[in-house]
Amino acid sequence: MPKSSPGADSFDVLVIGASPTGLACAIDAQNAGFSVALVDKGCLCNSLFHYPSGMESHLRV
Numbered sequence: 001m002p003k004s005s006p007g008a009d010s011f012d013v014l015v016i017g018a019s020p021t022g023l024a025c026a027i028d029a030q031n032a033g034f035s036v037a038l039v040d041k042g043c044l045c046n047s048l049f050h051y052p053s054g055m056e057s058h059l060r061v
């Protein structure tokens, strides 16, 4: 249960950047019971969204 009610003017944690790391931090903080605000200057995973088109990943899973 969040320590502060949703929609309140203040939050326990402010995460700047809705990146993979930012999302993980926000989710972990919320799961730990903190109220969280997550902001980004662009869209969700903004840096990934702005990858050069045609770029290929060589990551193998």
Ligand SMILES: Cc1cc2nc3c(=O)[nH]c(=O)nc-3n(C[C@H](O)[C@H](O)[C@H](O)COP(=O)(O)OP(=O)(O)OC[C@H]3O[C@@H](n4cnc5c(N)ncnc54)[C@H](O)[C@@H]3O)c2cc1C
Residues within 6 Å of the ligand: 016, 017, 018, 019, 020, 021, 022, 039, 040, 041, 042, 043, 044, 045, 046, 047, 048, 051, 052, 055, 056, 057, 058, 059
């Ligand atoms: C061209 C390119 C290709 C890549 N390819 C791969 C790949 O194939 N495989 C791989 O594992 N990794 C790849 N990477 C690396 C991967 O993108 C990064 O490791 C990963 O995105 C880092 O995540 P992050 O959570 O640290 O931050 P970032 O993804 O860098 O996100 C930072 C976020 O913060 C936001 N932000 C920044 N400043 C502000 C501000 N002042 N106010 C509000 N929001 C702000 C940005 O909009 C962004 O959403 C690539 C990176 C690049 C540039």
